[in-house]
Amino acid sequence: MFKKSLLALALSATAFGAAASTIEAVNVTTAEVTTTGSEALAAFTSYKSTGTGTPARAAVFSKEGLALAGDKITVNGVSAVNTFGISFKAGAKYPNGSAVTFLVTGAEFDTSSTVTHSLDAAADTTTGVTAAQAQAKDMTFLSKAADKLVFQVADGVDEDAVTYLLRTGLTKITGDVTITAYASTPVVTEIDKTSFKVATVKNQFKITPTKASGVINVSADRKSFADTVAATGVSAKADFSVKVETDNTPDVLAAVADSVTVTLNNDLSVFDTDADGAFDDGVKVVATDATNTTFTYDKTKKTSVIATKTAGNTAFSRDYGLDIDLTSNGTAVTNGIVLAPTTFSGKVEAKYTGSSKSETLTADVALGAWTLNGSVVKVPYMPFGDNTAVVLRLTNTSSKTGDLTVRYMLEDGVSEWKSVGVVASIKPGLTNISDLVMNAIKADAKVTKGKVAIELTTNVPSSDVTITALFRDIKEQDRAVVGTN
Template structure:
């Protein structure tokens, strides 16, 4: 029967953001219709020095209607950027407010400030400012045309506006508010889903197949382009290169440096078979890796990881190509094995544990140990440092029981009590058996007595099950 493991990496570029119509700064207690700032691609803006964030609206507080009758000026103070010579500020009144605010002058006292000063419209009562401004509904002042010098394109850097309105009565403050109106974001991101490279190799089947006898496994890596509002980077025609790292030498049984005939390893393989790479994949297309055997060779328990790169051009015309890169784990293939629990083992100054395991097979298996102390509700993993149980008889007293005692002593200073021990060995169940017991030495006569706890494993005959 032909057995295979299929490792698939699918990469896609997807736009997820839509350009905001306007950033709204709330000047009062009203609801903000669109509080989000504009986003700018950190990657795409790398070679740009100016950006026009578009419209920013100031949400006027209708509770200040009486004061807005004499609106005289609107000041915008900028943090995180400066005005460019291309700036040509424009202000307009929208919503259910009414009056003519088209008569104004705009000045730029500094490169971080714009001031709109209203002049007397024709037909009013010749008062200074905008006479008779009426607020109703959701009145807003819309500001456009402020072109910004924004060199700090690092992810997370921001630009803020503070908008202040003043009255024609001595320039008295009407209201003020601040908000972030522009934020630099990373345009590209990588996510993994369908995390499938977690196969459990069946040691009871000679490590030739997986426990569930599946013929394929799939993992998906997605490079997404969360399109920003401004200055987006543009992926080039064939931007994606994906390298899958792992130990694939098990596909080369004749040790000639190449995958054996009848077996499969997709991509361009490294000469030492520790990686394979697929190149020239268009954004949105899958980069697939297939590893296939005929079910007669031992599968390698190992961890997998990937490295993916995406080439793109910045927003500026003629800009040089750059690249986005990501790397992460894609899971691992592990071994199942023989598991058994020694439910009871006393330990103390006059107690000497006995624990040995017999491995009747021919392939060494890694050992994994967890223990639970008397009075505890959770198990603790004992670090076995990659210990392999070799065929034959192995004494586990020192490496397991003494290590547990030392572990407990280092943690609490108390080694008196009882412990339950769970042991897994990556070897077939019918090849593993174990014996557990303990000796007790009398503190004064030094005489010894031996107690058998039981034999364990598929070949064992469990004793003292009530303990």
């Protein structure tokens, strides 16, 4: 007869270890080596949530670090601080001829010829187990498969008094890893089966943008923002940045930050009206963190890049962005720049290292937008040509006179707006803007007929502007009203 026993499994940075009939994750903090070359059991603490007495949790693997390691990790039976391993403990003695089986899901056991599989008793000076005593209690390796390892118990050993260290390897780690253990005796095929999710794979890094939300002030002729401080020209809402941050702190295989590059999709040449490679007088565009990052504007390529100044493990804690201020010695900008509604975006490339390799996290990121507190009206469709008359009427019910700016997009596969600038100054009342708008578009596009979408921006309060849009077939005298938005 035999005594029914209890199993214990746990995950650790060096070893699993736990109380009877439990499986819990543990983290090795110190090692105790009693004899050179001998097995050693480390002192460990459970991976637990914050607070005393809370249930054990799975160890967190860095998804990025795991990929650098080739989705595999060594399970090392010899204790060493911050290595990953498994310890096993039975709750009572098993009869001679019994076996212990380990199963894995979410990964595979590494069955390659370079990996050793053993289940050895650990020396532990805190319990008085010497290296020689431990080695006499080692279990014998019987068989291996991608999902299973089997060991036979040694004769005459009280397994419940021993902590065993499993030496193996895990590969093809696809997600959460669960280890299951059970014993088989000469008369019972499966007893004391217990499982625990010993590891979970989580993203270590995330990209967090601080988005622009600047409101262009039409009352200032679109040369500043609604929140611009008059004395300095600074608008906090005009700026944007992005930071690579820690999403989950890993226990195992942490990747290390190296550098970040952010390439804007926006063309900042609007602030370089003379195309000399320098921003116009009264325009200040600088890196948000000028101490630790660099900002490069290329007038030829019309590209803007913010990057790490010095590569290192603090690179991901920086703000990569731009501070955009419109000042001229403390006064408002007096150059010819007119701010336009703009949506900002960029490409983030965050390089990190681990396992003597490097990889780059690449992502497109939205960085916010500038909007107007004036009137922006879109005419989504307008045909024009020799036989088509365009009618555009603008009603300004305010007492303010403001510039009318036009952007257009021809229906020829183009997906970006093109600006023709200011076409008129709109006074209070009704204004026929048909010829003003269409002549500017045809001259800029060098066409005489086609189909076009039009954006009309008026520097007066949006609630005071109404635009009527329609077109008429000159020969047939048919007309159609176009909805605006």
